[in-house]
Amino acid sequence: MYADTKPRVIKCSDMWIVCDEDHIMTSWTADCPNGLSFMPNFYGYWNDLRSDSNLRYFIIDKSDHQKMEKYWKTCDSHEQRAHFTKKLMSNLTVFMHTMRYESQIYVRSIPAAPACSNLENRVFTDEILEIVPIVLRQQGTPISDNHELLQKFRGFWKIGVDHLYNSITLTEFEQVLDLFGINKQLITIVEDPGHDSGRTEMREHGGYNKVLSPNCTVILDPYQAVLYVFQALVPGVNWKTEKCPLHENCLKMLKIQILEVLREMTEVRENHFISLRYIMNKTVAIRKMCEFYYSTTRGTTDIFLVSFSGDDTISEGKYRKTWEFFEISEFRNFFLDPEKPMSSLPVWMARVFIQIGFAERFFKDEQPGNFLRIQQILANCLLFLVPKDRTTVTEQFLNSILLGGPQFSLNLTDLKPKNEPTEEQKELIKNAQKMKENAERRLADVKEKKKAKKAKNLKK
Numbered sequence: 001m002y003a004d005t006k007p008r009v010i011k012c013s014d015m016w017i018v019c020d021e022d023h024i025m026t027s028w029t030a031d032c033p034n035g036l037s038f039m040p041n042f043y044g045y046w047n048d049l050r051s052d053s054n055l056r057y058f059i060i061d062k063s064d065h066q067k068m069e070k071y072w073k074t075c076d077s078h079e080q081r082a083h084f085t086k087k088l089m090s091n092l093t094v095f096m097h098t099m100r101y102e103s104q105i106y107v108r109s110i111p112a113a114p115a116c117s118n119l120e121n122r123v124f125t126d127e128i129l130e131i132v133p134i135v136l137r138q139q140g141t142p143i144s145d146n147h148e149l150l151q152k153f154r155g156f157w158k159i160g161v162d163h164l165y166n167s168i169t170l171t172e173f174e175q176v177l178d179l180f181g182i183n184k185q186l187i188t189i190v191e192d193p194g195h196d197s198g199r200t201e202m203r204e205h206g207g208y209n210k211v212l213s214p215n216c217t218v219i220l221d222p223y224q225a226v227l228y229v230f231q232a233l234v235p236g237v238n239w240k241t242e243k244c245p246l247h248e249n250c251l252k253m254l255k256i257q258i259l260e261v262l263r264e265m266t267e268v269r270e271n272h273f274i275s276l277r278y279i280m281n282k283t284v285a286i287r288k289m290c291e292f293y294y295s296t297t298r299g300t301t302d303i304f305l306v307s308f309s310g311d312d313t314i315s316e317g318k319y320r321k322t323w324e325f326f327e328i329s330e331f332r333n334f335f336l337d338p339e340k341p342m343s344s345l346p347v348w349m350a351r352v353f354i355q356i357g358f359a360e361r362f363f364k365d366e367q368p369g370n371f372l373r374i375q376q377i378l379a380n381c382l383l384f385l386v387p388k389d390r391t392t393v394t395e396q397f398l399n400s401i402l403l404g405g406p407q408f409s410l411n412l413t414d415l416k417p418k419n420e421p422t423e424e425q426k427e428l429i430k431n432a433q434k435m436k437e438n439a440e441r442r443l444a445d446v447k448e449k450k451k452a453k454k455a456k457n458l459k460k
Helices: 062-072 078-089 092-098 125-138 148-157 170-179 193-205 222-233 250-266 276-287 291-295 316-326 347-362 372-385 388-402 423-459
Strands: 008-010 016-018 029-031 037-040 059-061 105-109 122-124 164-169 187-191 218-220 272-275 313-315 344-346
Touching: 016 193, 037 062, 059 062, 059 105, 062 078, 078 092, 092 125, 105 122, 105 125, 122 125, 122 170, 125 148, 125 164, 125 170, 164 170, 170 187, 187 193, 193 372, 218 222, 218 276, 222 250, 222 272, 222 276, 222 347, 222 372, 250 276, 250 291, 250 372, 272 276, 313 316, 313 347, 316 344, 316 347, 344 347, 347 372, 347 388, 372 388
Parallel strands: 008 187, 105 187
Antiparallel strands: 016 029, 029 037, 037 059, 122 164, 164 272, 218 272, 313 344
């Protein structure tokens, strides 16, 4: 009956997203040109609810938030409001029952792990298992919690280990909905604004991108897991000549352990996400193996340039201090004429150069084909540090390094001026500007509240 129906899909490119930069995953709000606004169910109450083991992640809209206001008005304190919020919004099932199944059902999707790919977004299977009975109830064809098909999918999607979370593609998700006879028009798929904000943060300050699981655990996709392990264990060590004064054959033993963890992350299936806590336990155990390499300051103290914005510029001398001390390859700004001296370079480019330099040095003595997959994933992840209009050129540069050839340099004659925007594009720009203005007002309000809260705490 509903096989030809389609869910509504809203991408992050169609929203203006604002968040507290200190709490990206939990404080976001997203505005659409049509006036629709989204937020997480725990918006404004994360610190009060985060310790609740029964808390589940779902997306609500502004009208849902406004409906909650009538309940909050009956509370005399923030503590009472938090308790009421915990009671009514800890999971989607309870929330929809409270709202008499009149609220719109939103399902969040997570972009594919590789950068610059056309792969489908993914949906968490745990969230699907919760929304299926809800939407069937909403369309007037309810099923029991132990329905045979529902139980079948529970068993099929179960992984059997606590540190992995399962997902399927959007196409597979629609196929599941068809098996249950669901009217897909009742569902709106929203690309996760928290994840998108994380990617923006990567471009600005480096690091890695994380996401909240259905039960609000911090998790990483397999690509980001490889990047996290690499960043935690490889940069900051001179893998060529520096000798540990505390242990014999220290670098060799560390490398064996690091490669083992990197290989484990690489072998995680593309549909699985990994608990950050699980990965951190692995990296912390390795870092404890050598205090000299991981607990003493040597060379530069800001390898990842976290104190800078990605669009900032640093001197060639600052970049040189890192590659000289750690004896990694020196790379040139590939937007410059190879014959001209390099006096400075963008911070995002320096981050790429430094990390690919450490990767090149770390894998230099390994058999060429043994760890190529790990290197390819690392190179791909570095594209998340790059401005969108520079990813193609940067990918050519990274491929030239992985293949062991001469460094790629851009042919400046290939840079063509951009065409003037069409009338349709101008209209989109105008709408985006309106969303930006609304978002900036909301961000200013968030900052003012943070400032007032900080002042209040200082008085205590």
